[in-house]
Amino acid sequence: QVQLVESGGGSVQAGGSLRLSCAASTSTGSGHTMAWFRQAPGKEREGVAAISPGGALTFYADSVKGRFTTSRDNAKNTVYLQMNNLKPEDTAMYYCAARLSGGSWSTANGYTYWGQGTRVTVSS
Numbered sequence: 001q002v003q004l005v006e007s008g009g010g011s012v013q014a015g016g017s018l019r020l021s022c023a024a025s026t027s028t029g030s031g032h033t034m035a036w037f038r039q040a041p042g043k044e045r046e047g048v049a050a051i052s053p054g055g056a057l058t059f060y061a062d063s064v065k066g067r068f069t070t071s072r073d074n075a076k077n078t079v080y081l082q083m084n085n086l087k088p089e090d091t092a093m094y095y096c097a098a099r100l101s102g103g104s105w106s107t108a109n110g111y112t113y114w115g116q117g118t119r120v121t122v123s124s
Contacts, residue, residue, distance in 0.1 A: 002026055002113040004096045009118030012086055016122070020081040022096030022115060027077055031100050034072060034079040037108055038092035038120075047106030048094070049081060059105045063089075086122045093117040 003025035012018055022034065035050035049070040050059045058070055069082045079096060097111035104110065 002032070002098050004098060004113055004115035006094065006096045006115045006118040009094060009120045011121040011123065014087055014122055014124050016086050017082070017084045018086065018120060020083065020094055020096075020118060020120075022079040022081075024077040024079075024098065027074070032098040033100075033105065034070075035097045035099075035105060035111060036070060036079075036081045037095045037097055038090075039095070039117075040092040043092075045095070045108050047108070050105035051079065061106065083120070086120075088122050088124045091120060091122050093119050 005023045006020060008018060008020040010018060031053050033050055033052055036048040037045050038048050039045040048061050048064055049068055051070045051072050055072050060068060067085045070080065072079045095117045096115040098113040099111040101110060
C-alpha cells in the first residue's frame with residue numbers, strides 16, 4: 001500500500017509559477033511510475049505528466065509541454081511538478097498517482113494509488 005500526499009498548490013496570477021510535491025509513504029523508486037493528473041470543474045480527469053521509476057523518462061500532455069517539468073527524488077520518496085508560465089486554463093485540482101503496471105501513462109484507471117489532491121487556481 002502506498003499513500004500519497006500532495007502539497008504546493010495555491011493561487012497565482014497568469015504567468016506565475018508553482019511547484020507541487022507528492023510525498024509517498026514508502027519507496028516508489030523500485031518500480032512505480034508516478035504521474036500527475038488534473039481535473040477542472042465539469043471536466044474529466046486528464047494526465048498532465050509522468051515519470052518512470054528511475055526518472056530517466058518523462059511524459060507530458062501537449063498542453064503543458066515546455067511549461068511543466070516533473071522530477072523525482074527516490075531517496076526522499078518524493079515527486080515534483082514544476083509549473084511555469086501558468087495560464088487560467090491550468091486551474092484544476094492536481095492529483096499525484098502511482099502504478100506498477102504498464103500501459104499508457106495518461107490513462108487514469110491504470111493507476112493504483114492516488115493522493116487527495118491539491119488545488120491550483122490561476123487568475124488572469
